[in-house]
Amino acid sequence: MIQKYVFGKPIETGAVVQEIPETKSEILVMNQNVMEDKVVLFCKMEEEDIIYGLGEQVRGINKRGFSYISDATDDPIHTEGKHSLYGAHNFLIVNGRKIFGIFVDNPGKVVFDVGETSMETLTITTGKDCVIYIIEGESLKEVVKQFRQLIGRSYIAPKWAFGYQQSRWGYENEKDIREVVSGYQENGIPLEAVYLDIDYMEGYKDFTVDKEKFPKFSEFVEELKEQQIHLVPIIDAGVKVEEGYSIYEEGIANDYFCKDEEGENFTAAVWPGKVHFPDVLNAKAREWFGGKYRYLMEQGIDGFWNDMNEPAIFYSEKNLKKVIEEISAMKDKNLDIHSFFYLKDLVCSLSNSSKDYASFYHNMNGRKICHKDVHNLYGFYMTKAAAKAFEKIDPEKRVLLFSRSSYIGMHRYGGIWTGDNHAWWQQLLMSIQQMPSLNMCGILYTGSDIGGFGGDTTKDLLLRWLEFGIFTPLMRNHSAAGTRKQEVYQFGDTTDFRNIIRIRYALIPYLYSEFMKAALEDEMYFRPLAFDYPEDKQAKRVEDQLMVGESIMIAPVYTQNAVGRYVYLPEEMLMVCMTSPEEKRFEVLEKGHHYISVSLNEVVFFVKKNHVLLLAALNEKVKTTADLEQASYEWIGYVPEKAEYLFYQDDGISKKYLSKKNWKVCKFTKEDFSNGYLKKEN
């Protein structure tokens, strides 16, 4: 049951798709305190209560013990102490005596104090104009399903986007890309996409391609596509201020950019230098900006990543001018230590300053709205702009699209990646923990930068990260300019890397089926154990294992130099250890605690009792997701009695999704696995 409570005059965010009648009474499951400038909701948490949700945030699956602030921020240092990352996912679930979800639909800053100030108290503080949805249900799964129906069906990527993808900030030109492609091909490692980071553009101008670096871009796109490799360019939020640059000129001519207090186009600086921000909250400007993606699509591009759309601001013109003036005034003065700290703070607070966010405006249906009040919508609407344009260009084609910044609602238009993480083991664990939280909020097509974006990766970290990454829908290796090269062929012998990525491909029939089911049925692809085993007190506490789809549980290794790890099995399960798609080892483990050995080149997962999964039996010809159609299958099953599996298969590119009744039902009995745990399909 969903109840909708309206406070003040909320801005229509587009987060929800269902019409829910407003409940006029007070909220029952939480206390409410409506003040002049804010609404505060609070409730007591019992010691054993667990709080789920909040999507892209730091810390564990259980969000207790910290304060999280929805305030989209371009901050690449994702330590435990950070209150905000790139997204704003204002949904959480209280798993206590009562199970209920809370969605705070407010696109400004929202603070979730989940027992930081007082361990026993959950306090949510939001701006005075907001809609609060309370979702009650019998189970965690049911609460999520209701919420997901409320916010609408999740974005579905094309099937090729489930292949292995390589990215790096620093691939400058055709030559660099070709080098990457041959690096993979020569080592017999599947590769399905190469990303173009900001370097491909002409002066970092959106919807341009540098002609010196890519003299025949569309031919190059075509050439790669013949090898079934997709080029995926980045699109940044800011439009370069440059006379004669058509996007800039059109934006100026039509008043499509955000304005400052005085009604002038607001000028910030990002990669291209000075930019204006397209007012994606203005329907006309949004349609115009979205239309610009066509330029690249016409050259064969069928995937994009939207970046810098918090929007990130290196500095605003006004602010920098002021700072330089202040520093100039210090010249020839005898500075004390306070002046030094003042100077340092002046410079360090230039980027992503809340003052800048409070200094520009949107035109939403003719209404002038200060950016700070809708800050968390920018990435959502930039991505919606693109998705709506794709629908026009080719209504039935799936285009790859994901974004850095997001708000609930954007999940209908694209996925996200979890931003500019680091090559730290701790971030591998964090990305494991983020996955189910994101799934609750509808974000299914997601993954982290495998190997870590910032800092130098190591071979062992990259291997372990891949061993988790083979289960994330978006499986992309990405790194920053200036860091150690981290394509998998940069670390000597490539055997282990090839085998792990080939295991991904063998798993795709299962992973894709499960992704499609989650998307089409409003379910979660990654789930905390508590969602499947609500009665198991131990399972509730597990923070480093996940259910993936209906049949399996994963327990990735995420600590350096480890040769194994502890695993909790909420029921008897079949452990599957793979060092390649062909080399599998099986062992039935009983319910309870186990220490399992997991060597550096090994993928381990667990199959639930009376469950199966299907693997593509790879052969030499299978190099991409499309080739999987030609592969035969084998089933891994732990079937002491019987099992049933719903196999989802479609063309992978059109939007002709099968309805549940058309899914292929595969039935198994004990006898099918009388020779062990493997059944070959012919």
Next chain:
Amino acid sequence: MIQKYVFGKPIETGAVVQEIPETKSEILVMNQNVMEDKVVLFCKMEEEDIIYGLGEQVRGINKRGFSYISDATDDPIHTEGKHSLYGAHNFLIVNGRKIFGIFVDNPGKVVFDVGETSMETLTITTGKDCVIYIIEGESLKEVVKQFRQLIGRSYIAPKWAFGYQQSRWGYENEKDIREVVSGYQENGIPLEAVYLDIDYMEGYKDFTVDKEKFPKFSEFVEELKEQQIHLVPIIDAGVKVEEGYSIYEEGIANDYFCKDEEGENFTAAVWPGKVHFPDVLNAKAREWFGGKYRYLMEQGIDGFWNDMNEPAIFYSEKNLKKVIEEISAMKDKNLDIHSFFYLKDLVCSLSNSSKDYASFYHNMNGRKICHKDVHNLYGFYMTKAAAKAFEKIDPEKRVLLFSRSSYIGMHRYGGIWTGDNHAWWQQLLMSIQQMPSLNMCGILYTGSDIGGFGGDTTKDLLLRWLEFGIFTPLMRNHSAAGTRKQEVYQFGDTTDFRNIIRIRYALIPYLYSEFMKAALEDEMYFRPLAFDYPEDKQAKRVEDQLMVGESIMIAPVYTQNAVGRYVYLPEEMLMVCMTSPEEKRFEVLEKGHHYISVSLNEVVFFVKKNHVLLLAALNEKVKTTADLEQASYEWIGYVPEKAEYLFYQDDGISKKYLSKKNWKVCKFTKEDFSNGYLKKEN
């Protein structure tokens, strides 16, 4: 067996105390490559080899998989990606087919690439002038013991410094200190020291006390001492440039400060604003600076912490002037994005700049030496200055002394704390992992800022951190100005905190005995499990449990919201669970893997078979370590056969340490524990 290899013309660092004849042949256990400007040592590591050591560094007990750089740095963000912290502890142990230690005695930058570049290769790169010691032994313990004998006996703190200590940057004056004292007293929580951070000084001038804040300082010191509470002031490295300030004037008059290229006193800026650095590498200047501690000791002070002695530099006068000039030149120019990054970098690289470190000089026995070549010695010699002065003032009295920066050799003069950590769970784990690494290098009196220095702590983090902190010799709660208050009475009901700190006091007879044995016998107080169970392959891999002294093993909980954890027992042990000194629960657990429940208010440890430990039976009168003399004892023992315990007891303040044969031998048989695991002493 220790072998000494000399390369070039090394600077005498004072790290070692034993005369070892030089070996003229090549190093046998590693390959050596002597180049014009550096010496490179390298060897192959087998997959199962484990590398220990390096003292204060990030990442695990097993140092494999990363590069560590000895280059003392004031950097408070101790993420996994950091290559240098505050100390330089150039000792590591290869635990492979051969067991050997390597000590690189070079006070400049040394790089330890422990399998980062290539997983199989250990590479050490040091300046061309250095002494390399290779220590071979039959066991890890033996290698450490030999190394410790080489570098001399570790600093021994007075016994009161094993009591609970409270600190915060921001205790401004008498009133603030009194508030802290009553906060503890009113809640019946032991407290034995309160720290004075930089706020107590007059204008941050060393060896001054602000008279407005502390009008009658010596009386105040006395008043607290009557309550057995010690005030522990900070001493910073830099001496304020201020005419009329006696320390400054004396330093100038006698040429006791470090000089720049032109022979002028080098001017940096730190807390007081402009400072000169006392040239602690110059014997005369060192004696002079050390003598200044007398001013505070004469007012009753008997403990100090030396800080900012990497030395930290906020900026140098010359550098800041240049930066402001450059920024001024940008005024009224149309800046592009590169200018912005250039500006940002100019300001961000002002602090702790290697250019500054290369721009000033020491006078070592008449020899002019560039600071960068001896950078890692500064904290060591500042601390030696103090310790040598204490010896003169009162040769037989132990004075509390610890430092932020350090080098091997300093361990003879003082302890360290692990610097400005953060209120992150990950940092609790890091501090657990640092302890045995520090002990190997001789640093026994040590601990981390409990609760975390930077960032806001939470009640649960503070509780868990204390549950580990009760085992560290230095047990200090410390936090930064501007963070949430973290004295233990700031979180509502104090019962759990009181009980945990009282458990510390009950444990002191054991912990102090074990500390003294480790110091007097050149052994380790904290040990990785592999040191005690070298044949156990599983024990070798344990990264989050430690042996503490001869009888116990600890397994702290270091993850948020955990209600327990996995523990590996290398042999059958007695689990002891305590919620207060009076409430104990016992359970014998068999060798192997276990999941144990540990609630938030619980201290859990494990007693080895046929081992005992003694606990003080606290009563109302026991409020300090000194009061423990009046307490009766009880023994916890797991004695299926018999046990023997060497109990160390001294006056806690004089340097009249007992030799081994005078330690009290306590013998136990099975019958002593016929009623269970507890034996009361009368």
